[in-house]
Amino acid sequence: MKVVSRQTKHLQGTLQGDLKVGVQLNLENDKPKKLDINMTKLIHITSPIDNAKKISRKNCGKGEIHKPPVEIAWEPVVSDAEYIYEIYKGRCEPFSYGDVVARGSTKELFLDINLPVTKSNEFYIFMLTAKKNGIFVGSMETRSRNFLAFDYSFRVIQSGLYYDFLKYISTFTGAQK
Incomplete structure (x- = not known):
């Protein structure tokens, strides 16, 4: 069997990152062939959200909130996988992806990270x-009613009455606890 060509292209009219990938194979004889095709699996985030459920996709002071340290946990996609994470700081006005605040890899099924408190016009963007x-054997995604993303956005605020108040309000605005 011989690989004739590999093609990757962006699909017009879709979200950025939606790619069509194809491999054209040329079978050189009539004998049956066994093809092992690696399929990327969805990483199931279990804490602080469940990405199998729809979540609030609101940033800029209205989305998910957590107090430091933030623990993000997930289920394994395959045994002995290495998980690569990146956390960016996003800004609301003007909207932008800011600097990388954390980047690394782990064999653990969680990341426990102490992030600085976000300002009112900031949020964090987590990718795994x-x-x-x-x-590559896995990637994460989150979804809301009208949106699919390959990240999880949240804010970090100090614990106390303000944190408790925002968590209480979030139960009425659709954000998960």
């Missing part, structure tokens, strides 16, 4: 992928 033996 998985690799095994140098091959």
Whole structure:
């Protein structure tokens, strides 16, 4: 079997990052062939949200809130995978992806990170992928009523009455606890 060509292109009219990937194969004889095709699996985030459920996709002072330290946990996609994470600081006005505040990898099924408190016009953007033996085997996504993303956005505020008040209000605005 011989790989004739590999093609990757952005699909017009779709979200950024939606790619169509194809591999054209040329079978050189009539004998049956066994093809092992690696499929990327969805990483199931279990804490502080459940990405199997729809979440609030509001940033800029209206989305998910957590107090430091933030623990993000997930289920394994395959045994002995390496999980690669990135956390960016986003800004609301003007909207932008800011600097990387944390980047690394772990074999653990959680990340416990002490992030600075966000300002009123800031939020964090968390991204997670998985690799095994140098091959990508997993990625995360979140979804809301009208949106699909490959990240999780949240704010960090100090614990206390203000935190308790915002968590209480979030139960009425659709954000998860």
